Amino acid sequence: MKRGGLQNYIIRRLLYAFLIAFGVVTITFILLRIGPSSPADKYLANMSARTQDPAKVIAAVEARYGLDKPIYEQYFNYLVNLARGDWGWSFSTSLPVIELIKRHWIYSFQLILLSMLFASSLGLLIGIYSAVKQYTKVDYIATLFSFTGISIPNFWLGIMLIMVFSVWLGWFKTYYDTGLPVFSLANLKALILPVITLGTGMMAGHTRYARSATLDNLRKDFVKTARAKGLPEYIVIGKHVLRNAILPIITIIMFDMAGVVFGGAYLTEIIFGIPGLGQISFNAIFANDYPVVITITLIGAMVVLLTNLATDIVYTWLDPRIRYD
């Protein structure tokens, strides 16, 4: 394909992503404004202990957040502020939200990255192996294992792991030590349980997808052709089958970002006390600190958006059949 075609395609995808981002932001704005309690109420709930005159506070907050202005103006300001990185002020921590995010995102990133590495590497291996060995005992065990992994609630798994390995056996600390530097070896030990907690469900999912994608391609005629050419089995599987199976697998793994990873990471951080974005958002909820909650939701959506974009582009690059125009 022509180079210009690819560039145009990427530009088009970017424009589309922008459109979706716009939609996402708009929905959060609507959610905020039509709510039964206004942001000022939430603020008030938070500050009530310290205020004498609620009416005064509400007026002040409204003026500060522009809530007295017409709705379209508020919407416009909301967009402009988001774009400028002015994501509001966290009530409970007395920090700009962006500052809070900057301090804590790395913990989430670390957990998610390690879990995904753990889940996809093991998951793909088991899945492919069990597809190749279909109808054998190995396949049967792998299938049962993946069903178990998918069905086990990860927050419960986390608690069970803490109970057994931290409380009963005392091998790990029950709480994540924030003093440890991120991405260090010492930290790795502290992250073993959280990574298993977040990674097990994902791994089971990946096992199943890898198995079914491999099976789909194992029965194709071109595999028979490859065998008829006399190619050894490891090339038949490693080259002909995998190169085709990998496309749907990538999509699924990326798609996991939205559903499994964020929900799972949120809970895992809370259980293990890892000070990532999930924990921050959780604390903010009980402090009625709405700018933080909203911003973290938006960040989640934007990460999903970017991964989808990346998946699209990787896909076109891996699959010669896709045309960019």
Next chain:
Amino acid sequence: MRRTGGIFGGRRNLIFSGLMLVLLFIFLLDLFVVDRIFEPFTYFYLFFAPLIIFYGVYPLYANRRLTRYYWDRTKRHRLAVIGLGFIIFLVAVAILGPFLTQDPTQVDFKNKNLPPVGFSSEQSIFDRNTGQLITTETQGTWRHPFGTDDKGRDLLAMLVSGTRISLQIGLMATLIAIFIGLIIGVVSAYLGGWVDNALMRFTDIMMTFPFFLLLVLIVFLYGSSLWFIILVIGLTGWTGTARLVRSETLSLRTRDFIMASKSLGASDRRIVFRHLIPNVMSLVIVIATLSIPGVILAEAALSFIGLGDPTVTSWGLVLHAGQRSLDTAWWIAVEPGIMLFLTVLAFNFLGDGIRDAFDPRSQI
């Protein structure tokens, strides 16, 4: 040949519409004239139960031959049958259980932290007379076969109550989500053009939100009654269904039998209701079965982090409480987790079996 009459005398749609009108009338009466004729839950069942009976169960009965065929195919999956058995057991527990167990909210501090039958545990009790901690060994009793929590509430009763809550949430939220997804998917595929474009762009936007984060945000902003949580899960969880139904409908539309029906002079309405929707239903049933566990987990997670409805005893809530006493009473956290796990597993087994049974390509 099917007797087009059947037990409804060929007037299925008419009878259904009539029932719905009556329901609407009662609802309006409830809303504006009398207060609280029925609970919101009751309305829910009054709407969905006839819907399922008329358009879900009745076709199964009318097309017994086909039902048998698919049942035979599903039956070949031993795990699916086990899953179905467990689900039927859960439904029985949910319906009958509350009459047989104690009140799950009954507090009894004398019997707090009792272990399940057959287990024993060491409890430290503060002795008022001596001012010392006395360690005693407590045994599980048949009065509380599953043990009690830190307030002495009966865990069996709490789990039974949780079963009811979980199934209710799973079923209802899934029904709402599937209902919306089905309509959006079919409409989008069948009308095409700008309608399709607009609906799919909206779906894309909704799909961009990580499901759980959106759920947390909405519940945080708007409150957390059980009723509301069901509604929110239903109103946000339809996106996947819509996408899948749309693409299935698109592929069905190119099949010759739709063209054949058109060439017989069938109206659009007939094609949609007699050909497209019945054929999409197999996919929808699979999606529904597989999304129930997701919904149950989402609610449990919400309750677990303390955003659930605090007035109902759900599994997530028990788990939340159990997390604090891992070292003193492990069973409080273990038991609801096992229930959750087995329930989700059962639905996954069943869904997988049904999917294979419906898949014409699978050689089973």
Next chain:
Amino acid sequence: MVRKLLEVRNLKKYYPVTAGLLARHVADVKAVDGVSFFIAEGETLGLVGESGCGKSSLGRTLLRLEEPTSGQVFYRGADITSWNKKQLKALRREAQMIFQDPQSSLDPRMTIGDSIGEALLIHGVGTEKERPERVAELLKRVGLEPAHATRYPHELSGGQKQRTGIARALAVNPKLIVADEPVSALDVSVQAQILNLVTDLQREFSIAYLFIAHDLAVIGQVSSRIAVMYLGQIVELASRDDLFHRPLHPYTQALLSAVLVPDPHQKRKRIPLPGEVPSPIDPPPGCRFHTRCPKVMKVCSREMPELKQIEENHLVACHLYD
């Protein structure tokens, strides 16, 4: 004088090709590009061509199962391209269709009886009691048992499914049936059963067929006249014997010479066709066939030849016969 049941004049069917997010219209697939012919009452017109030549689109468009881009279709003298929904429904009682793939042409969730009975139901033929009887009658006529009515498509063989498809088309007593490759998915021994059924029914009910196929031998077995299509246009139209024994268009000649005859003694010289069929999105100017024609002339790339009558009942679109 023959009585024309259906007449097609300059029919075109373009499928838009779109690109990008906003579905910009960038080109057209010219599936059917100016086709004219007629079908007389009770006759079979065979339509033959290679895959992608537009024969199936033509069959669907002339029944208005797909909307024509331009041109007219006259049924018993009335232009059906302007008919409204109600008029079309009346047309559906007269003109029916049989499909290629017996598997996909039956609704897998409907019994055979319901599939056949659907036509009766739609057009309100008979009472609720009479319909099953009529279905049983139809089943018997196409060589199935009345007991088959309660079966589902997955319980039948390919040939039985195709018989069901025929029974469904017959249900409304049509006068015209468009048969779109009805035997190409079937085994040869079953194919012969279906071909016999199709010709028997014609005699019994005086039905006119537009019989679409890619197999010349099959077409020859059922048709009285045959039209040859190439890249959206009819290049030759003649009676069966004229077309098979004295083909005039170079494409027809090449096509016939390429047919593999099940007779090891017959060694015929094959006229090789260089290259491949061009894309219908961007068909060559002038004669569509000039890029591959062994007898190409200068004029062919400039002017599109018209389908003209050369002899009685023998039309050809080629500059050789100008």
Next chain:
Amino acid sequence: MNNTILQVSELKTYFFTRIGVVKAVDGVSFGLRKGECLCLVGESGCGKTATALSILRLVDSPPGRIVGGEIQYHAEDLLRSPVSRLRRIRGNRIAMIFQDPQSSLNPVFTVGDQIMEPIRLHMKLGRRQARDRALHLMEQVGIPQAKERMKYYPHQFSGGMKQRVMIAAALSCDPEILIADEPTTALDTTIKAQILDIFRDLKQKKDMSILFITHDLGTVAGIADRIIVMYGGRIAEAGSVLDIFDQPKHPYTRGLLNCLPAISERREKLSPIPGVIPSLIDPPEGCIFYPRCQQRMPVCQQKRPEEFVISGKHIAACYLYA
């Protein structure tokens, strides 16, 4: 005298499905001689493809399994040789082509890469030499602009061109035997004729032995030296091409030839074989064609007929010739 290079004896390939054991190939024996084209003919489900796949042990397993027989190739039983040995024969000494070129080519690799695969594997050539050879092969099978097209992906080729690519890949190591499983079935009339020309060329110029599998008797007449007619997983009749077409003996072969429509003359009515193709789960004791046979005798139902010699190499498995 004995120039048989591949001898299949009593081959049995069964498929173990949940519904039952499908006896796809149930005791088939034949020999393939040097330089001849042997055609396996039969309708769907007769076991011809399973036979072909069994030779190179490519039957999908599970559910398929070769349960008995011998396949003798140069003093070596292919069914008992180790897989590593078999791999050196596959694609090198015995090559195979499949029905659907669309799905036989891996969509994500260039065609050049796929042709070069066996060359590099078996001939141990370097990249450049392998490329030169692939280029040469592509030109040989009639792919124009081969140098440029080597870098194309399969989806950029037409069906006919894809099948040429498949042939080029099969020929890459100058195999002794070429097994072609319905290589022309998915192609249009004119393209089919072109591909058959390539096969005829191979037979003549390279003295290659070809095992050609098809259901189309027209194709058979144009290419076969010898023919084996299969029915229900067994051989019904075998003989030279003239034996089969001029003096068909088995009622099934006769039926098959009789039910074909012909171009040269229109038959008033085709004589189809009644009934349906049998299921191969629990086949009957006696002759498997019994239920559809016009000349059946009581003995046919009791015992499976052995292969009776008609004359020379012409055999038929039918009690009419006992």
